[in-house]
Amino acid sequence: MRVLVVTAVPVERDAVMRAFGGPEEHVALPGSELHRCGAFDVLAGGAGPAAAAAATAFALASGASASAPYGLVVSAGIGGAFTPVTPLGSLIVADGIVAADLGAETADGFLPVTALGFGRDRFTPPPALVRAVAAATGAATGPVLTVSTVTGSAERAGALLAAHPGVLAEAMEGFGVAEAAARADVPVLEVRAVSNAVGPRDRDAWRIGDALAALTDAFGKAAPVLQGWNSHEDLEG
Numbered sequence: 112m113r114v115l116v117v118t119a120v121p122v123e124r125d126a127v128m129r130a131f132g133g134p135e136e137h138v139a140l141p142g143s144e145l146h147r148c149g150a151f152d153v154l155a156g157g158a159g160p161a162a163a164a165a166a167t168a169f170a171l172a173s174g175a176s177a178s179a180p181y182g183l184v185v186s187a188g189i190g191g192a193f194t195p196v197t198p199l200g201s202l203i204v205a206d207g208i209v210a211a212d213l214g215a216e217t218a219d220g221f222l223p224v225t226a227l228g229f230g231r232d233r234f235t236p237p238p239a240l241v242r243a244v245a246a247a248t249g250a251a252t253g254p255v256l257t258v259s260t261v262t263g264s265a266e267r268a269g270a271l272l273a274a275h276p277g278v279l280a281e282a283m284e285g286f287g288v289a290e291a292a293a294r295a296d297v298p299v300l301e302v303r304a305v306s307n308a309v310g311p312r313d314r315d316a317w318r319i320g321d322a323l324a325a326l327t328d329a330f331g332k333a334a335p336v337l338q339g340w341n342s343h344e345d346l347e348g
C-alpha cells in the first residue's frame with residue numbers, strides 16, 4: 112500500500128525520510144515537492160491547517176501516486192504536549208484529530224463549528240491502526256488538537272484542557288490533512304514527537320533535535336505496520 116506522509120517543514124520531512132534509509136526520488140508538485148522512498152511519499156506542506164490541507168489535496172489529486180492509489184495519509188511532525196505523561200522526545204499517535212479553534216466565541220464561551228450547524232471538528236483515525244502503530248513505536252495514544260495559534264499561556268492551555276479532557280498534544284496541521292484525506296476517502300493518522308510543553312512560551316526549552324530523532328525512530332518502527340495495514344482490520348474492529 113502507498114502511504115502519503117505530510118509534515119509542516121522540510122526538517123520534519125527529512126527526519127521521516129531518514130527512517131527509510133533508501134534512495135530518494137523527488138517529484139515536483141504545484142507549490143511543493145514529494146520525496147519518495149519505496150511505498151512512502153513524504154511532503155513538507157507548510158505550517159498550519161490551511162497550508163496542510165492544500166498541499167495534501169494537491170498530492171492526492173495530482174496523480175503523483177499513479178503506480179497505485181494512496182491507501183493512507185499520515186500527518187506527522189513535532190508537537191507540544193499538555194501533560195508530563197508524554198515527556199519531551201516521546202511519541203504520540205492521535206486517536207482523535209480535533210480542530211480546537213474552529214467555531215465561534217460567544218458570551219457563554221467557545222462554540223465548535225458543529226454547534227453552529229455546519230462542518231465538523233473531529234476525525235477519528237482507524238482504531239486498530241492507531242493501536243498497532245502505538246504498539247510498534249511505544250507511543251501514547253490520545254486526542255491531538257489542531258490549532259492555528261501556538262498556545263503561549265497557562266490560561267489558554269488550561270482552557271484547552273478543560274474543553275478537551277484527556278487531550279495529549281497540540282500541533283497545527285492534523286485537521287487540515289484529515290479534511291483533505293476525507294475528501295479523497297483515504298484514512299488518516301497523526302503522529303507527533305513531543306518537542307515542547309504546551310503553556311507559557313519558552314522557545315529556548317523546545318527540544319527540536321530530540322523530537323526529530325524520535326520521529327525518525329518512530330517511522331523506522333512503524334513503516335512495516337503502515338505499509339502492511341489493511342483497512343479491513345479496522346472494519347472488523
Ligand SMILES: O=C(O)c1cccc(C(=O)CC[C@H]2O[C@@H](n3cnc4c(=O)[nH]cnc43)[C@H](O)[C@@H]2O)c1
Nearest residue numbers: 119122158159189190191261262281282283284319
Ligand atoms: O526552529 C527549528 O529549527 C524548527 C525545526 C523543526 C520544526 C520547527 C517548527 O517550528 C515546526 C512547527 C510545527 O511544529 C508543530 N508544533 C510544535 N510545537 C507546537 C506547539 O506547542 N503548538 C502547536 N504546534 C506545535 C506545529 O505543527 C508547527 O507547524 C522549527
